[in-house]
Amino acid sequence: MGMELPNQFSDMEDVNISDYELVSRVKEVLTSVLNGETENYNQLVGVMHRSRNLGEDEVGLLETSLKGLSGAVSFIDIVHHESLLSAIFSMNMWNYGPELMDALVELIVALAISNGKFVDSCLGMLVSNFIPPSYFLDRLKQPRGLERKYQVTSRVHAALEEITKSVPLAPLRLLPIVLQRMPTIHKKDHTMIIYAENMLKLEGSVIGEVVGSTLLMAVVDRLIDLDVEIGWDDILQEDFSKCMFDMELEDMDQDDDYFEEDGHELLLTRKSLAGNAIADLLDSLMVITFNHLESCKDTGRLIEVFETLLQSFQLTVLNTYKSKFAQFVMFYACALDPENCGLRFATVLADIFVDKHHPELHRMSAVAYLSSYLSRGKFLSASFVASILRRLVDWCLEYCKTQDSDVNPKVHRVFYSGCQAIMYMLCFRLKSFMDVPRLKSQLLLMPLEEIFRHKLSPLKVCLPSVVQEFLRQAKAAHLFTISKTFVFDDLLESEFSRAFGGLERLDMFFPFDPCLLKKSDSIIRENFVFWSTVRPKYEYEEGSSDEDDEDDIVDENEEVLVDEIARSVDGQGLDLDEFDYALNKMSITPKDTFSYRFEGHFQEHSRMPSKIRPSTSPESL
Structure with missing residues (x-):
């Protein structure tokens, strides 16, 4: 256990290291906190905070760390490892490629299944990935942006369904999270559209069998909210x-x-x-x-x-x-x-x-x-x-x-x-x-x-x-x-x-x-x-x-x-x-159903009624 964390991670990146050895070394880092040794743990937390513009080595290190943590979830304590959990739950899948997304989803599902105390946080983390970070919004107009959107949302919904299989009450715990985080009316961006798409996707899933009606009604309510925001002064210019x-x-x-x-x-x-x-x-x-x-x-x-x-x-x-x-x-x-x-x-x-x-x-x-x-x-x-x-x-x-x-x-x-x-x-x-x-x-x-x-x-x-x-x-x-x-x-x-x-x-x-x-x-x-x-x-x-x-x-x-x-x-x-x-x-009712003379000319009205x-x-x- 006297091995320094950087060396541990260097070893974990070795393709020849077994999954068992990887998990064992992560467990050592987690248990070291209980003995007051925090240096290795703090460096592990630091790895979780790395997000955008990662180099190849950094991607490999983060992916390995996530996989190691997935195998050691039973050693994660909600009190002693609060900073680690906070870092994990704040990670945004939109920042990563498919391999990192898969590793992160695997960890979130493992955490939710391992301890009921983690369920709400795991569900909240997944819901937070319904919409992209603000810097990514403009990219959604491009094919690569749409591809990333599909990569993220498909994994989020697969994770939610996987959690539901092991935690039958998960849909009921998910519902208030989804409703509370529903975006308000935005005039500058369309995050509401992406969020509503995800809500409707949930409605059509196994989760929707439990809470689908409430989700659908919430979408309709938001339609009404927007509807009444449009004043008639914006529409009616005619002579009443x-x-x-x-x-x-x-x-x-x-x-x-x-x-x-x-x-x-x-x-x-x-x-x-x-x-x-x-x-x-x-x-x-x-x-x-x-x-x-x-x-x-x-x-x-x-x-x-x-x-x-x-x-x-x-x-x-x-x-x-x-x-x-x-x-x-x-x-x-x-x-x-x-x-x-x-x-x-x-x-x-x-x-x-x-x-x-x-x-x-x-x-x-x-x-x-x-x-x-x-x-x-x-x-x-x-x-x-x-x-x-x-x-x-x-x-x-x-x-x-x-x-x-x-x-x-x-x-x-x-x-x-x-x-x-x-x-x-x-x-x-x-x-x-x-x-x-x-x-x-x-x-x-x-x-x-x-x-x-x-x-x-x-x-x-x-x-x-x-x-x-x-x-x-x-x-x-x-x-x-x-x-x-x-x-x-x-x-x-x-x-x-x-x-x-x-x-x-x-x-x-x-x-x-x-x-x-x-x-x-x-x-x-x-x-x-x-x-x-x-x-x-x-x-x-x-x-x-x-x-x-x-x-x-x-x-x-x-x-x-x-x-x-x-x-x-x-x-x-x-x-x-x-x-x-x-x-x-x-x-x-106008006479446009008939051709009639007005001041010597035939008047043909092409438009009419309500x-x-x-x-x-x-x-x-």
């Missing part, structure tokens, strides 16, 4: 007085910064997010979440994982104030498995809406999500959408039968939310129903007229642009037997619509409006219904396809509206400015 159906972009990939609509210059909303670091981070996190869901589908785990997502959605997303994009994780999961996940999501939302035991705001939020989802999900069959529509209609009808009061947006807000959901869905889906004889017959038998003629007057309360579009299509489809005058006499915005969902309600709730995050949208759009693909020509009967008939419909509608406005002016003493304002509100509305929880509904 415009109809929601006027503002959806047909082509989200336009290069133009501006487009003209009705003579107004509007800033493209996606352009307004360009350079927004939080939006970029959220976009990237959503993409890796999408990728994880796709891998779950490939491994047959999607339905199981979806239940966790659904639980998370109900607890957080459903009632998150101003959630704009995080909800598309649910949308994509449903698109991956329409027959299971897709139908279940809609059914759960419908169940929440019709269940009076849920809080009113919860129900209103659910039906807003439901109508937007059923309108936008290309993967949902017309037959299924019609069945859910029937549930909503039946509920609204039963509600009407129990009420004999007049309009009151505050008292009957759940009912009005249901009516608006019905109209919004029909704006998108009516044509597909009319194209299928069975669904057309079912639709024509629905008591829509009875609901909308009720004393509660939903046409006066719901969002005017939705009412306008719905009535245009309803008239063309002959959904009502009543006169066109009645159909349109409730169209003008009233004090009730302003109180519930009129033009002053800038935060109307259509949560699955087009996604403005570029990378996420590129994944979602193949399963997404854009208004430009379904916008009607206001014709559903055979033989009524010529443009003259379409123009007649518009002209008739406008004539009725002019009469109504004129009567309002005469009866209420409105001044001419108010009259002009009312006239401007007549054609909420620009994303601030997707808020309906706290103010």
Whole structure:
């Protein structure tokens, strides 16, 4: 034992030294501390502190020392060898090559298995290697950097699984470590993306069988955190007085910064997010979440994982104030498995809406999500959408039968939310129903007229642009037997619509409006219904396809509206400015479905309807 440490290490680097001799010599160094001899021990600790830019001899010495320690873990004492343990647990695998990584992982696993007192420190050390040191971040953009990332993370996860095999409680001890070390929102780097990738990888491993649901929900929570960080001032540059159906972009990939609509210059909303670091981070996190869901589908785990997502959605997303994009994780999961996940999501939302035991705001939020989802999900069959529509209609009808009061947006807000959901869905889906004889017959038998003629007057309360579009299509489809005058006499915005969902309600709730995050949208759009693909020509009967008939419909509608406005002016003493304002509100849905003359020129509007509305929880509904 009188051999000096440098000589010992020199001997340990000898290729002819046996593993037994190597371990024996390390044990001697460790036990020497108990006798007050610290020189050799201190030099061993010094070797552990060597990290970057190691020479060949230094690499060999460190690798040999790590291997020797792996065989002598039973001699490592948590008190007497505190400095050695501190040095080991602070080592960063990103600084080393594959051979050193393997030697370090072997030591960490051996320590965790040898003594329960080391488990938390070993797990913490491995979790600390989820993300690279700051100097390495820029290298991740290069192939060699990505290769190093794979080398590190694959070994980290293999080590965690190896520890779990011998320490069954390791996942439960790992969970708080992972959650506590989750990076906060960074605007300058994307360490959160790498960390979330590792969390999702854990979710899909044997460790995820124990704590996977909590890890997945934590990732979704972080998506929400980022989502609400993006203020609507960062997105909404348009004139809010415009109809929601006027503002959806047909082509989200336009290069133009501006487009003209009705003579107004509007800033493209996606352009307004360009350079927004939080939006970029959220976009990237959503993409890796999408990728994880796709891998779950490939491994047959999607339905199981979806239940966790659904639980998370109900607890957080459903009632998150101003959630704009995080909800598309649910949308994509449903698109991956329409027959299971897709139908279940809609059914759960419908169940929440019709269940009076849920809080009113919860129900209103659910039906807003439901109508937007059923309108936008290309993967949902017309037959299924019609069945859910029937549930909503039946509920609204039963509600009407129990009420004999007049309009009151505050008292009957759940009912009005249901009516608006019905109209919004029909704006998108009516044509597909009319194209299928069975669904057309079912639709024509629905008591829509009875609901909308009720004393509660939903046409006066719901969002005017939705009412306008719905009535245009309803008239063309002959959904009502009543006169066109009645159909349109409730169209003008009233004090009730302003109180519930009129033009002053800038935060109307259509949560699955087009996604403005570029990378996420590129994944979602193949399963997404854009208004430009379904916008009607206001014709559903055979033989009524010529443009003259379409123009007649518009002209008739406008004539009725002019009469109504004129009567309002005469009866209420409105001044001419108010009259002009009312006239401007007549054609909420643009005439771009028809070619019409304006000052001697044909106007062709290429873009239309629902620009994303601030997707808020309906706290103010």
